[in-house]
Amino acid sequence: MDLLTELTILVLAAFVGFEVISKVPNTLHTPLMSATNAIHGIVLLGGLYLIGPADGFLNELLLVIAIAFGTINVVGGFLVTDRMLEMFRQKPGRD
Amino acid sequence: MYIGTFLQDPDFIRSLYIVAFSLFIIDLRLMNHPRTARRGNVLGAIGMAIAVTATLLIKEVGDYGLIVLGVGIGTAVGVPAARSVKMTAMPQMVALFNGVGGGAVALISFVEYRESLAAGGNPALDALIPALFAAIIGSVSFWGSNIAFGKLQEIIPGRPIQLPGQQFINLGLLAICVGCAIAIASGTESEGLFIVILVAAAVLGNMFVLPIGGADMPVVISLLNAFTGLSAAAAGLALDNVALIVAGMLVGASGSILTMLMAEAMNRSIANIFRGGFGGTTAIAADAEGKSVRSTDPADVAIQLAYATRVAVVPGYGLAVAQAQHTVRDLANALEKRGVDVAYAIHPVAGRMPGHMNVLLAEADVPYEQLKEMDEINPELPQTDVALVIGANDTVNPDAGMPIIDVGSTGSVIVLKRSMNTGFAGIDNPLFYNENTSLLFGDAKESVQKVLKEVEEL
Numbered sequence: 001m002d003l004l005t006e007l008t009i010l011v012l013a014a015f016v017g018f019e020v021i022s023k024v025p026n027t028l029h030t031p032l033m034s035a036t037n038a039i040h041g042i043v044l045l046g047g048l049y050l051i052g053p054a055d056g057f058l059n060e061l062l063l064v065i066a067i068a069f070g071t072i073n074v075v076g077g078f079l080v081t082d083r084m085l086e087m088f089r090q091k092p093g094r095d
Numbered sequence: 096m097y098i099g100t101f102l103q104d105p106d107f108i109r110s111l112y113i114v115a116f117s118l119f120i121i122d123l124r125l126m127n128h129p130r131t132a133r134r135g136n137v138l139g140a141i142g143m144a145i146a147v148t149a150t151l152l153i154k155e156v157g158d159y160g161l162i163v164l165g166v167g168i169g170t171a172v173g174v175p176a177a178r179s180v181k182m183t184a185m186p187q188m189v190a191l192f193n194g195v196g197g198g199a200v201a202l203i204s205f206v207e208y209r210e211s212l213a214a215g216g217n218p219a220l221d222a223l224i225p226a227l228f229a230a231i232i233g234s235v236s237f238w239g240s241n242i243a244f245g246k247l248q249e250i251i252p253g254r255p256i257q258l259p260g261q262q263f264i265n266l267g268l269l270a271i272c273v274g275c276a277i278a279i280a281s282g283t284e285s286e287g288l289f290i291v292i293l294v295a296a297a298v299l300g301n302m303f304v305l306p307i308g309g310a311d312m313p314v315v316i317s318l319l320n321a322f323t324g325l326s327a328a329a330a331g332l333a334l335d336n337v338a339l340i341v342a343g344m345l346v347g348a349s350g351s352i353l354t355m356l357m358a359e360a361m362n363r364s365i366a367n368i369f370r371g372g373f374g375g376t377t378a379i380a381a382d383a384e385g386k387s388v389r390s391t392d393p394a395d396v397a398i399q400l401a402y403a404t405r406v407a408v409v410p411g412y413g414l415a416v417a418q419a420q421h422t423v424r425d426l427a428n429a430l431e432k433r434g435v436d437v438a439y440a441i442h443p444v445a446g447r448m449p450g451h452m453n454v455l456l457a458e459a460d461v462p463y464e465q466l467k468e469m470d471e472i473n474p475e476l477p478q479t480d481v482a483l484v485i486g487a488n489d490t491v492n493p494d495a496g497m498p499i500i501d502v503g504s505t506g507s508v509i510v511l512k513r514s515m516n517t518g519f520a521g522i523d524n525p526l527f528y529n530e531n532t533s534l535l536f537g538d539a540k541e542s543v544q545k546v547l548k549e550v551e552e553l
Contacts, residue, residue, distance in 0.1 A: 001335055001337075002221070003221040003332070006331075006332050006335070006340060007332075009337060009340055009341065010331075010332070010340050010341075013116075013340065013344035013345060014344045014347065014348050016120060016345070016348075017344055017345040017346075017347070017348025017349060018351075018352065020120060020123045020124050020127075021123055021126075021345075021348055021352050022352055023124075023127040024123070024127050025127065025468065026356075026441070026449070026450055026453070026468045027129065027450060027453040028126055028129060028132055028450060028453070029353060029356075029448075029449035029450025029453075030185055030189075030449060030450035030454045031126070031132060031136075032126055032349060032353075032449075033189050033316070033317070033349070033350075033353065033448065033450075034185070034188070034189055034192070035123070035126065035135075035136055035139060036123075036320060036346040036349045036350065037193065037196065038139065038140070038143070039119050039139060039345060039346055040196045040323050040324050040342065040343060040346040041143070041196060042143065042146060042327060042338060042339055042342040042343070043199045043200050043203060043327045043330060043339065043343075044147065044199070045146060045147065045150045045334075045338060045339060046200075046203040046207075046330050046334050046336070046339065047165065047199065047203055048147070048151060048162060049155070049156060049334060049336070050203065050206055050210065050334075051156075051157075051158045051161055051162060051165075052155050052156045052157030052158050053157075054158070054206060054210060055213065056213075059206050059209055060158070062202045062205065063165070063202070063203070063206055064161050064164055064165040065198075065199075065202060066165070066198075066199040066202040066203050066206075067161075067162060067165025067199075068165045068166075068168040068169040069169065069195040069196065069198050069202075070169065070196070071165065071166045071168070071170055071173060072169045072172050072173040072176075072192070073173070073195055073196050074143055074147075074169075074173070075169065075177070076174070076176055076177040076188075076192060077173075077177075077192055078136060078143070079174060079177035079178065080177040080180060080188065081136045082133065082136055082137075083178075084182070084185075084457070085129070085132045085133040085136055086133060087454070087460075088129035088132070088457045089462055090129075090130070090462055090463065091464055091465075092462075
């Protein structure tokens, strides 16, 4: 894909992000941050993609660390967000 | 065989990425209400599983042993951490998560560059420039987040640590990063220069968080969150990966919005915060001459609360430090049983990160309908009989120079305080000397327990 197409996607994603996230109430800002922690764990994909063709001990070591870091973000982020969101309850007896 | 080729078709894999990032957007969309947020989070996790699976399908992906090793280590660290972290320690956790995300981006950019050199030279500019950007921001984010973690965990002193000429040092470091990046982009093939960039950015990350005081941590964490997202998006440009671009920008947008909201809530420009030196200063001696405060006792507080129609609880971080959330919830329940309407007035910077106080109260089983934002509760305060301020100071201080919970407009104000020390901002609080303010001195938790006992005996 050429750079301009990618930049188009990037700018549009920024606008979508601003729109969607500006509607998140203050109450949920901490879970929002841990959820975005989980989402940026997507850098894990970069490690997965590069490690096959990578040669040499150093490259492989650095990528294993990167994959581990990304995984910490993904599993840790989604789990801890779920733990927090589970605590937000309604008043009993209200719908 | 046919299915195998289809699954490895780059267009099929790209389609899966589209599904994945759509799920991320839906996840964030559902975060707009506590009722739907949990479902959103599950959809986000499904999106991530799809993105990872799609990547593993790519023909060039190999070395599965190493992949399992990396994922295994990450899971072994991430799962127990996420399960056991205390809600009061959430800011540290998020700081660490920001850090490892930025670190991963910096490492990936570095390896990508080394691979390209080994294959014969610099990568094409449309991959090289984003990779350099990702390396700088990723490294700043990794080290900055570690310092933020250290400050929040109190391994490093929370007070601002500053060198003389700090701003020039920072500018110099930034100039080194950008200069080396330009040198590489204009054709120099040098792994050494790339390492200089990573190191200079690392020092810059340390230098820019160290001077920032404890009270400004919500802004710092939000900004580092934005940085990590932007670095992931840049890595996406370098690797031609749409899922990374979109997900990174979503995170970047989220972090930017939170940074602006936090700065706005403290009425300070972001530049002002990063010039540093604020938010951890030692308390200035209170200018209390000629002014007297009225202190009260638990029995009187109990009577005021129990015969009120509406009570607003204004929690501050002092409440969390005293671990008084559950006791406060019990008091609120006892009051509600007597027909008192109880709400919690929560300032945006009441905790150590955006929304922190809400999570701490939710953990204590306070229903989310009672958690009111500042702009929502301020117009209701004139109709409120009693404001119960617990462990908060700057967020109710008319002289703090920022938007506050305007408790002065309520019928009467009861402030639970440990002593007459000033808050983080080091500014004396005229609220305490108001005629309708009374102070109950002591540990927040013990005080609330005494009041609760009195209410129950009424």
